[in-house]
Amino acid sequence: MSDPISSASADPDTLPTNAEDRKAAAALSALNTNDIGADADASSAAKPPSSADQEALGKAMSRLEIAAGGAQAGNRTGKTQQKQVVDQGAKKKPVKVSTEDVNLLVDQLDLSKIKATELLKANEGDIKQAIRSFIAPAIINAS
Amino acid sequence: MPQQLSSKDSSLFRQVVRFYENKQYKKGIKAAEQILRKTPNHGDTQAMKALIMSNLGQQEEAFVLAKEALKNDMRSHVCWHVYGLLYRQDKNYEEAIKAYRFALKIEPESQPIQRDLALLQMQMRDYPGYIQSRSAMLQARPGIRQNWTALAIAHHLSGDLEEAEKVLTTYEETLKTPPPLSDMEHSEAVLYKNTIIAESGNLERALEHLESVGHRISDVLAVMEMKADYLLRLGRTEEADAAYTALIERNPENSVYYDALIRVKGIPKDDHKALKAVYDSWVDKNPRGDAPRRIPLDFLEGDDFKQAADTYLQRMLRKGVPSLFANIKTLYANPSKRDIVQELVEGYASGNVELQSNGSADKQANGDNKYFEASTYYFLAQHYNYHLSRDLTKATEYVDKAIELTPKSVEYLMTKARIWKHQGDLGKAAETMEQARLLDEKDRYINSKAAKYQLRNDENDKALDNMSKFTRNETVGGALGDLHEMQCVWYLTEDGESYLRQKKLALALKRFHAVYNIFDVWQEDQFDFHSFSLRKGMIRAYVDMVRWEDRLRDHPFYSRVAIDAIKTYILLHDEPDLVHGPIPASSLDDLDGAERKKALKKAKKEQLRLEKIEAEKREARKANAKSADGEVKKEDPDPLGNKLVQTQDPLKDATKFLTPLLEFNPQNFEAQSLGFEVYLRRGKFVPALKCLEAAHSIDAANPALQQQLARFKKALETLPEPLPAQVAEVVNSELEQLSSKLVKA
Incomplete structure (x- = not known):
């Protein structure tokens, strides 16, 4: 249990829910109410949900869930979806890029690793094409 | 395994939390230590202690303890939440998000964790994540309107207008009775929905909607x-x-x-x-209005223009409106209009004023004719001082005439100072502006103006002294500290530029970084509004703000200071000796000569002297600060910027300013040109070429391009190690294209 934690990015799936901490959870839930939560509570007290019929709200919620169901399923794989948005124009199938190529771009183009990977993927792993498109966009914008 | 607390200690733990909530930090720490004496490895308590410590300013120790807490209890959402909060305070949002996500995984029902996560996702513009968080929060508390509105905003900003509208409509449909007219939140939400409909392009429907709800909106x-x-x-x-x-x-x-x-x-x-x-x-x-009289001057031509301008100018001059020239000068883009205005006003000055046969409104101005003469001279002084109609001899002549008539006028003297500036005599300009200031010491505008002119004349101390007449001087760091706190960007920029001229690079960098940090603060400032604006229901203004924040650094203040800072770093890179302070240019040219050594020695001595003075000041302040109030305020550890200037890699530091500059101001020729200089010196050929091409597309005829291209080629040829083959190929082919374009031009 005392594995050193290198960063907070350890795989979350290995951690089961811990029921023993309920009490502390309650404590912590109380913990932040003084800054943000209190206001939310205050406003809900000031405007009781009576103005919005509880039953109607319930219905509205279920309608929203049905409508948003598809979208939410997509969101659960949030990250992959985001990436698909990035290279919308490119083919949907994942592009494999070699670490070597990414490192070359990081060094030569002065980019972060993430940006270099994105750039390479957007150009289907073709490093020359990636460099060309790196140079190009400013020109397109300017003209 | 995580350690268990006895029932007595768990109630003590709850007390720790309460102490934290009530900001009784010292008591909180004491109680936490009491628990830890018996149960030294209790993760939650350690985490809470860490959180309290970070609120007491012990950020580093807090991190160490929080890490230990996590080691002791990896499955505690308290530990993870605290870890996230610490990262959040450290402005490391990426890591904070990870920690919150983690905490939420362990405790999916926790509202505070969910809320903290959502706010951070918004700050980081992680829209898919934000939509997810907001959906979860809505599910937990559908009775609160702001949860609905927030989800709509999430969809809207991520580009899904349809879904955003649907969410708002769904909530509206649950309302049994229409909310009262005084319900601002409702009024704003309805109007917000209308802007979403309009943004989707369906104006018919937007209009229809607006007509059906508009009468109930505040x-x-x-x-x-x-x-x-x-x-x-x-x-x-x-x-x-x-x-x-x-x-x-x-x-x-x-x-x-x-x-x-x-x-x-x-x-x-x-x-x-x-x-x-x-x-x-x-x-x-509306006989007293200005707009319908002024606007026609924009489109009228020839005699029509002359007639209208004559009426307009006489009316304003009779009233002695000081801003008249500012309102007229945009017409000068058209040279014939410029000449007509000049002819007319010169005419007034030599006494050829035809009586205006214009309405009765002007007759009452007859008594004010004393303004007319002075205003006319004043107008002409500004006219001949303006870059499109400049004749500084005439400008001086007229401004002196105006001052003679009204010696106490701040504006006239101010214009005189500007004329000195344009004549290149910065000393006289600063002096004259100071005289103008003395005419009205309570006017902050002329005070700032005087300080600015002193900075242009590199009189930094005098300028600060003037500024101090309007600052809260008991702030830490005195007047200058207050100018930082009040985010007085223009002053910091001018001060930095002045130090750059004097080759005092340390102080120059100090000021430029201060402005850079102010932009960071502006970005940070939006954080509070992610919750505040929702609470207040002012969402249209909020959405505007979010969009403004996304383009924050395209502000001219940023580009100016970034360009200054990059120039400073390039200078520092090319002349590393400047790290010790200003060295006269003549001795800089004298490479390895005795004179250079002597100058260097002198600069180092001066630097030491300044540091000593600063250290003494600090000691004196420390003694004072403690007596004033118990809290010791944060002191800037490097007020002279010496740490900044002693950087190992000036070009890398320059890149920090350069990247946002190129991203938000790609159309700025100087930015691209400086980008080239930085990247070429860093041996990053591809980005350098990118800048060069961009610069070419902005201004193909600029002579700097040829020279930069030649240097680029030379650097490429004399490279000790050739570029990787693939890179070289692209660079060469792009280079050829660019060269041929440049030759043609």
């Missing part, structure tokens, strides 16, 4: 403007005409309304008579 002006805009864009001219007429009646000085009205009426741009008639009708309705 922001009457917004409704009127939106309605008029929709009508105009839908081509429903008659109604649009009425809508804009109503708006002008409300505010006859807004030129946007007039432009729209002209468009609605469909008057062709060259039908000056018809256009003028429209404006004249508004002058009749």
